[in-house]
Amino acid sequence: MPPRSTALSALAMLLLGVAPGLADKGPEPHAYRHAEPGDVDYYALVLSWSPTHCLTEGHERGDVQCDPDRQADFVLHGLWPQYDLGWPEDCYHGERPWISSDVIQEMQGIMPDKEVVIHEYKTHGTCTGLSPSAYFAKARKAYEQVTIPAALDDPQTQLFLSPEKIESEFQAVNDWLQPDMIAVTCRRGNLFDVRICFSTDLEPRACGANIDQKRLCPLQRITVPVSRSDR
Structure with a gap:
């Protein structure tokens, strides 16, 4: 797996003739494909805002989550292994992993x-070193630790909020959640997902450089669309 430490990053800049203090910003996080399973620094729980997905490609593809009868808002997208800088993905070789129907049903x-x-x-579970059943059990456990704010639980009208306001709504109902543990992402000016960071033991922890609010959504205000059936 490629080196990730701050010291090595600083050394690389010095070798390139760039003083760390003069650099505009640090190296951009990127994916390490087929990294060593289980060798990760923390997890990011990703809660997708379903109406944004459905507003773009979801309805056209006929995705189940976009069925008007479901009125899905936040859904569990996944539990993503992270490095302090960068992240692993597709940590398998040969045949694609197989997930049983029982696990899918759960x-x-x-x-x-x-x-x-x-x-x-x-893409993500194989990098945890866990079996499918163990990975999804851990994802469910992390998901169940988070309380969704009332203002974002099936809102009836479209909202216009800052990313910081969305984060503060989560912090208000999750007293363990600190500002450096959460970030909001947006696409085309719409709320896309909320990411909350946990240790590999699912203890709350600060996010790394990958989950940086200014990088994921630098806008001052974003739209929180509602389910199509709510309009």
């Missing part, structure tokens, strides 16, 4: 559909 109701379950284990 995630019904909190994850969007079968395809997302399979994708999340292939």
Whole structure:
């Protein structure tokens, strides 16, 4: 696995003739494919805002989560292994991993559909070093530790909020959640997901450089669309 420590990053800049203090910003996080399973620094719990997904490609593809009868808002997208800088993905060799129908069934109701379950284990779960059943049990446990704020639990009208306001709503109902443990991402000016960081033992912890609010959503205000059936 490529080196990730701050000291090595600083050494690399010196070798390139760049003084760390003069650099505009540090190296951009990126993915390490086929890294060593289980060798990770922390996890990011990713809660996707379903109406934004459905507003773009979801409805056109006929995704189950976009069924008007479901009125899905926050859904569990996944539990993503992270390094302090960068992240691993696709940590398997040869055949794609197989996830049993029993495991898929257990995630019904909190994850969007079968395809997302399979994708999340292939791309992210394989990097935890856990079996599919153990990985999704851990993802569910992290998901159940988070209380969704009332203002974002099936809102009836479209909202316009700052990323900081969304984060503060989560902090207000999760007293263990500190500002450096959460970030909001946006796409095309809409709330896309909320990411909350945990240790590998699922203790709350600060996020690394990957989960940086200014990088993930630098806007001062974003739209929080509602489910199509709520309009």
